[in-house]
Amino acid sequence: MPTTRADQHRFRLPTLTGALRLLPWLVVGLLIFAAIAAPLIAPYDPIKNVGSPMLAPFSPGHPFGTDGFGRDQFSRILHGLGPMMFVSVGAVALAVAVGGAVGLISGVMGGWLDWMIMRAVDILMSFPLILAAILVLVALGASTFNLMLAVAISQIPIFARLTRALAAGEVVRDYVMAARASGFGMLHVMVSEVAPNILRPLLVQATSVVAVAALTAAALSYLGMGARPPEPDLGYMVKEGQELIFIAPEQTILPGLVIAIFVLAISFCGDQLNEREGG
Amino acid sequence: MGGEVFRRLIFLPVTLFFVATLVFLALRALPGSSIELLGSQFTTAGLKEQLIADLGLDKSIWEQYGIFLGELVRFDLGRSFLTGKDVSSMVGETLPVTIELAVASLVVMTIAGIGMGLLAGAFPGTLADGLLRTVSVLLFSLPWFWFGIVLIIVFVLWLGWFPAFGRLPSSVDYEAVTNFVLIDAIILGRFDLVVPWLKHVTLPALTVGLTTSGVLMRLTRVGVIETAKTDYIRTARMKGVPGPRVFFRHILRNVALGILTVIGVQFGAMLGGSVIAEVVFGYPGIGRMTVDAVLNRDYAVAQGGAIVIAAFYVLINLATDLSYRWADPRLRRGGR
Amino acid sequence: MSAPLLSVRGLTAELGSGAQRVTALRAVDFDVRRGEITAIVGESGSGKSTAAMALARLNEGPQGAFSGEVRFDGMDVLSLNSRALRSLRGQGIAMVFQDAAAALNPCETIGDQIAEAMVVHKARDWRAARAHAIELLGEVGMPEPARRAGLYPHEMSGGQRQRAMIALGLACDPALLIADEPTTALDVTVQGQILALLKSIVARRDMGLILITHDLGVVAALADQVLVMYAGRIVEAAPVAEFFDAPHHPYSGDMITAASVALDAGGRLATIPGRPPHSGDVGESCAYAPRCARASNQCRAALPSLEPHGTRRRACFHPLDDA
Numbered sequence: 001m002p003t004t005r006a007d008q009h010r011f012r013l014p015t016l017t018g019a020l021r022l023l024p025w026l027v028v029g030l031l032i033f034a035a036i037a038a039p040l041i042a043p044y045d046p047i048k049n050v051g052s053p054m055l056a057p058f059s060p061g062h063p064f065g066t067d068g069f070g071r072d073q074f075s076r077i078l079h080g081l082g083p084m085m086f087v088s089v090g091a092v093a094l095a096v097a098v099g100g101a102v103g104l105i106s107g108v109m110g111g112w113l114d115w116m117i118m119r120a121v122d123i124l125m126s127f128p129l130i131l132a133a134i135l136v137l138v139a140l141g142a143s144t145f146n147l148m149l150a151v152a153i154s155q156i157p158i159f160a161r162l163t164r165a166l167a168a169g170e171v172v173r174d175y176v177m178a179a180r181a182s183g184f185g186m187l188h189v190m191v192s193e194v195a196p197n198i199l200r201p202l203l204v205q206a207t208s209v210v211a212v213a214a215l216t217a218a219a220l221s222y223l224g225m226g227a228r229p230p231e232p233d234l235g236y237m238v239k240e241g242q243e244l245i246f247i248a249p250e251q252t253i254l255p256g257l258v259i260a261i262f263v264l265a266i267s268f269c270g271d272q273l274n275e276r277e278g279g
Numbered sequence: 280m281g282g283e284v285f286r287r288l289i290f291l292p293v294t295l296f297f298v299a300t301l302v303f304l305a306l307r308a309l310p311g312s313s314i315e316l317l318g319s320q321f322t323t324a325g326l327k328e329q330l331i332a333d334l335g336l337d338k339s340i341w342e343q344y345g346i347f348l349g350e351l352v353r354f355d356l357g358r359s360f361l362t363g364k365d366v367s368s369m370v371g372e373t374l375p376v377t378i379e380l381a382v383a384s385l386v387v388m389t390i391a392g393i394g395m396g397l398l399a400g401a402f403p404g405t406l407a408d409g410l411l412r413t414v415s416v417l418l419f420s421l422p423w424f425w426f427g428i429v430l431i432i433v434f435v436l437w438l439g440w441f442p443a444f445g446r447l448p449s450s451v452d453y454e455a456v457t458n459f460v461l462i463d464a465i466i467l468g469r470f471d472l473v474v475p476w477l478k479h480v481t482l483p484a485l486t487v488g489l490t491t492s493g494v495l496m497r498l499t500r501v502g503v504i505e506t507a508k509t510d511y512i513r514t515a516r517m518k519g520v521p522g523p524r525v526f527f528r529h530i531l532r533n534v535a536l537g538i539l540t541v542i543g544v545q546f547g548a549m550l551g552g553s554v555i556a557e558v559v560f561g562y563p564g565i566g567r568m569t570v571d572a573v574l575n576r577d578y579a580v581a582q583g584g585a586i587v588i589a590a591f592y593v594l595i596n597l598a599t600d601l602s603y604r605w606a607d608p609r610l611r612r613g614g615r
Numbered sequence: 616m617s618a619p620l621l622s623v624r625g626l627t628a629e630l631g632s633g634a635q636r637v638t639a640l641r642a643v644d645f646d647v648r649r650g651e652i653t654a655i656v657g658e659s660g661s662g663k664s665t666a667a668m669a670l671a672r673l674n675e676g677p678q679g680a681f682s683g684e685v686r687f688d689g690m691d692v693l694s695l696n697s698r699a700l701r702s703l704r705g706q707g708i709a710m711v712f713q714d715a716a717a718a719l720n721p722c723e724t725i726g727d728q729i730a731e732a733m734v735v736h737k738a739r740d741w742r743a744a745r746a747h748a749i750e751l752l753g754e755v756g757m758p759e760p761a762r763r764a765g766l767y768p769h770e771m772s773g774g775q776r777q778r779a780m781i782a783l784g785l786a787c788d789p790a791l792l793i794a795d796e797p798t799t800a801l802d803v804t805v806q807g808q809i810l811a812l813l814k815s816i817v818a819r820r821d822m823g824l825i826l827i828t829h830d831l832g833v834v835a836a837l838a839d840q841v842l843v844m845y846a847g848r849i850v851e852a853a854p855v856a857e858f859f860d861a862p863h864h865p866y867s868g869d870m871i872t873a874a875s876v877a878l879d880a881g882g883r884l885a886t887i888p889g890r891p892p893h894s895g896d897v898g899e900s901c902a903y904a905p906r907c908a909r910a911s912n913q914c915r916a917a918l919p920s921l922e923p924h925g926t927r928r929r930a931c932f933h934p935l936d937d938a
Contacts, residue, residue: 119290122290122294123293123294123297123298123301126294126298126589126592126593126596127298127301127589127592128547128548128550128551128554128588128589128592129548129551130551130554130555131551131554131569131585131588131589131592134554134569134570134573134585135301135302135305135306135585136305138305138306138573138581139304139305139306211420215420215422215423218422218424218425219422219423219424219555222422222424222425222555222558223554223555223558223570223574224574225573235422235424238422238424238425238428239424241428242428242559245428245431245432245436246436249432249436252425252428252432253425253428253429253432256421256422256424256425256428256429257425259422259425260420260421260422260425263420263421263422264416264417264420267416267419267420509717510712510714510717510718511717511718511719511720511721513673513712513718514710514712514718514719514720514780514783515720515731516673516704517671517673517704517705517709517710518704518705518709518731518732518735518783518786519701519702519703519704519705519706519732519735519736519787520701520731520732520735521701521735522697524735528731529720532720532722532723533720533721533722536722
């Protein structure tokens, strides 16, 4: 059978050893801290012209220089971290919740309901991921919150399918059979018997998908479908910087590099969780 | 197995119908119509009403939906609000451009992915293996659009090897027949088109191809390592077949099937990647057309573009599945 | 008697890596002559398959190293360079593997798989090689060989696949055929046909055959001499008639008893109580002692060596013929 998109994202990374294993967690921790503390540690207002020349080079006052509107790039990147994490983590959380619920119903109930749900999932998955997200954003309008929704919706079918597979595997186990035989309702079986047993593999998979969600969200921002300017948004900052690459290529390189570092660190964290799961 | 193919074929029009409906609904839900966007250009109210009537926007959503479906089955995708151009002919111009780019990306992905995978799989556990795996993970983690821009900075700004924008230099005079540059080059005998086109397509294709090559690399690597452990490879070695021949003739042939499927699945994914690469490199494909139309609220164009991309994606995935069945002798003649 | 075709002396194999490295074979000695069928019997894990593969150095590599001596047709197999080793494989020694469904390439027709050996070794062109492959398929009793040569392994029955496997082994006229449990994956009637086929091929081509099996019925029906392996060592070697007449090693005796009990009980699986040890766990004591009714303190303190005794060899302090 052809691999699903979810399969493709299940990456087996080179195994980190010793102290190196801590590195991705440290990077993620540091980025989270920077995102939360951004209002405190950012030297300037991210959306105000700071009175310096536009496209100023790196200097102690402006560690990453200033952008085309004379705004402090370091402050903008710090403020852009929060939205990036909100969108990627929020989208995956939402996708796990909705896709998980749908998949659980499908897997446990079986029958025609299962068939209907899975055909609906097939249809949703017949869109290229990015196109699905674009359409959602078109319908809802561009904003950071809607970006999160759009990425979530594009990931829901993946989690629905995964959960269904996991749930269908559990349903035939003895303990579920026993619960059903002792007269417990379907809802009880789903929530109390099946769900706890498939939660761990689901969450491990979710961690890996955060990286994909971050990349998708960044691409949509780049296309101008994320936060509205002048709000700081890493993807859109790359776009703004691209127009100035002849003069100041660093203004487009830096925000993209931050995205890449986040994605890489998350991927390694997810892989370590996967390893522990024995996957 | 035949039943599965049949089921997929039956399911195809149903899928396409739902795809079209979802696209229609998504676009009708958007706040602020293109008329408002164009508002400043209409000085008299009468002209504006006229345009709305022409475009059918005064009708109820159900009527619009009916008209939309009726036109769709006749392959009539309507006209652009902004330029008045026929959307079908716009698709005819832009889809080949995207297919060209997707195929070029596929070539890059295949060479890079299989090359890295074979090397890493032939020498598992070595330094080269670790290095290649790291590279593939790095490539996977880069935002595509950003990787494209970095390529522009390095190869256009610093080295000046490639052009940064478009599909052909504006100085080239090109009357398209099929809109596929390479096919037209043969039909028209215009071989002078080939090199400029290659120069333009290289960076976008590298952007999409390299960032997607990691999946293929990993699968090739695992495939080679797993296949090398099989009984029939032991048989081949016991026949006295030399190592390189075992690798290329026996291991590769068996890994190739898995690779083929991944390439097919990735070809679909590549359409998504093309959307980004087309925007980064100003490449006049259907992805860029659709994104521009979405940003400009050009319903008909966005709708047509999205439906065509989705339909193409569905067809590619179906074709991959069929070709996989055809290529694997166990599936091809298994039913006999 | 003429010089043996294959002569193995002190063959020792270390397999696995790191902490899992074990001595899978210890000082194995035996000879195989042309036209003779040698059966190697033992429970799984006794080292019989390891020994078979070691003869063609198939399990050699970072995970496997050998010492001792293997002389085949005058060649010192363990010191051959890779080119000579390739030439030995297929042309000198061929192997028929247990599970033909897994051991045949699923993506290539049977005819091509047989022909490839000839293309590689004898520089034949494909056409001639395919034609010869069809002859070989005929020789091993494949019905409609010309049509079957164009089929893939999954399109054949288990018995036909095993015949194809044998034809593949015969492709370059080897002098020695090693058949590793050639019939375990087959049903009983087909088993008999395949064994009869092997026997007739050995006689007709005057080859040597090493038959690896755990089925004593097969040994009795086919073999000329028997090697009993336990925990990586040969514990008894005897001509087949004498072996079944009066086994000397208690392990041989227990095996024969278990097999005949199983026959009486309707052919259900026969077992000797207790577990065979991992080859690597064996120290300087008789490996069978923990399961042996005749074991004494001597058995637990020292390793009995394989000593000649009449027409046979045995490694036991208290053999069954010592009443």
